[in-house]
Amino acid sequence: MNFVERIGLAALHRVDPETAHGLAMKALKAGLTATPGPVTSTRLKTSIAGLQLSNPLGLAAGFDKNAEALEPLVQSGFGFIEVGAATPRPQLGNPKPRLFRLTEDKAAINRFGFNNEGMEAIGARLSRRPKEGVIGLNLGANKDSADRPADFAKVLACCAKDLDFATVNVSSPNTEKLRDLQGKAALSGLLAGVIETRDTLTRRIPVFLKIAPDLELSELEDVAEVAMESGVDAVIATNTTLSRKGLKSRHAEEAGGLSGAPLFDRSTRILARLSKLTDSQIPLIGVGGVSSGAQAYAKICAGAGAVQLYTALVYGGLSMVPRIVRDLDDLLQRDGFTSVGEAVGSKREEWL
Numbered sequence: 001m002n003f004v005e006r007i008g009l010a011a012l013h014r015v016d017p018e019t020a021h022g023l024a025m026k027a028l029k030a031g032l033t034a035t036p037g038p039v040t041s042t043r044l045k046t047s048i049a050g051l052q053l054s055n056p057l058g059l060a061a062g063f064d065k066n067a068e069a070l071e072p073l074v075q076s077g078f079g080f081i082e083v084g085a086a087t088p089r090p091q092l093g094n095p096k097p098r099l100f101r102l103t104e105d106k107a108a109i110n111r112f113g114f115n116n117e118g119m120e121a122i123g124a125r126l127s128r129r130p131k132e133g134v135i136g137l138n139l140g141a142n143k144d145s146a147d148r149p150a151d152f153a154k155v156l157a158c159c160a161k162d163l164d165f166a167t168v169n170v171s172s173p174n175t176e177k178l179r180d181l182q183g184k185a186a187l188s189g190l191l192a193g194v195i196e197t198r199d200t201l202t203r204r205i206p207v208f209l210k211i212a213p214d215l216e217l218s219e220l221e222d223v224a225e226v227a228m229e230s231g232v233d234a235v236i237a238t239n240t241t242l243s244r245k246g247l248k249s250r251h252a253e254e255a256g257g258l259s260g261a262p263l264f265d266r267s268t269r270i271l272a273r274l275s276k277l278t279d280s281q282i283p284l285i286g287v288g289g290v291s292s293g294a295q296a297y298a299k300i301c302a303g304a305g306a307v308q309l310y311t312a313l314v315y316g317g318l319s320m321v322p323r324i325v326r327d328l329d330d331l332l333q334r335d336g337f338t339s340v341g342e343a344v345g346s347k348r349e350e351w352l
Contacts, residue, residue, distance in 0.1 A: 035075035046340040049206040049233035055079035060308035061138035067125040074133030077321035085140035090118035102249035107260030126162035136165035149190040153197040171212035171239035184222040191230040206233035213238035224277035234283040260311035264289025272351035275303025293327025301347035
């Protein structure tokens with residue numbers, strides 16, 4: 001992290017977290033952040049669900065909810081980015097304050113509730129996306145929807161022409177009863193509708209499923225079975241957690257989903273279990289607590305073909321992205337791997 005970025009982060013940490021995020025987005029759009037472009041090597045180039053990535057590090061959904069900073073994010077060193085979540089109709093989300101910085105824990109708690117400008121506005125921005133880069137959209141449902149499963153398919157149909165992948169998000173804890181859609185019957189029905197919509201598109205795009213880290217083993221078994229049977233192209237493990245174990249911050253008991261460093265172990269164990277349950281037959285993307293090349297590497301060795309981060313940027317800034325990617329390359333080389341794929345699941349047993 002250079003001096004300017006360190007000063008900028010210190011200033012942002014002096015204001016309300018949601019205001020700070022808004023200022024960070026403005027800085028991105030104004031071209032005030034470093035944009036190193038693709039960070040890659042023959043070892044780092046990889047593919048997941050048919051997507052060709054310059055490296056396996058992605059930006060998780062939630063950072064750019066409304067697809068406002070596609071160009072600078074694509075040029076920030078990520079191998080892929082995910083924007084959203086988008087819902088059919090615009091919605092304000094939950095009342096403020098709804099984002100809390102847990103500095104002592106290198107974490108955050110949010111209860112945004114899918115605040116976004118809606119699929120039409122987001123789709124319009126995606127239509128002007130940069131040609132380079134791999135860009136996906138997190139699909140959501142309106143809080144007051146009469147048919148939440150149908151909402152996911154509706155957003156996909158609206159925005160798919162400008163996407164490289166789409167993610168079905170049934171794991172946010174901030175929309176009442178949304179996680180109920182992870183139940184076996186409900187999830188099967190929801191995914192069937194999304195896959196049916198995807199199969200009517202003129203261009204087939206991969207559909208991912210994002211799951212919660214708080215699933216019991218039997219629930220995870222159901223998710224694995226449905227994922228294998230439904231035709232989804234990958235599973236993202238995991239979203240935020242409701243657990244508050246071991247936190248030190250005064251904001252620890254705020255309602256919402258916890259992300260950042262405390263989530264790393266929990267999410268990586270879910271990832272490894274899911275890898276074993278699916279017998280590595282479906283690609284996995286590991287997310288939760290990644291802030292270093294070593295942690296990205298650990299997710300890959302636990303079973304992930306690619307990884308994502310978000311909360312770590314609050315504490316490390318965008319300059320951490322190329323550093324993580326280069327450190328990951330060094331670790332792959334150290335252990336004798338000539339590709340990311342060779343390392344996937346190589347140390348899975350350590351997390352079971």
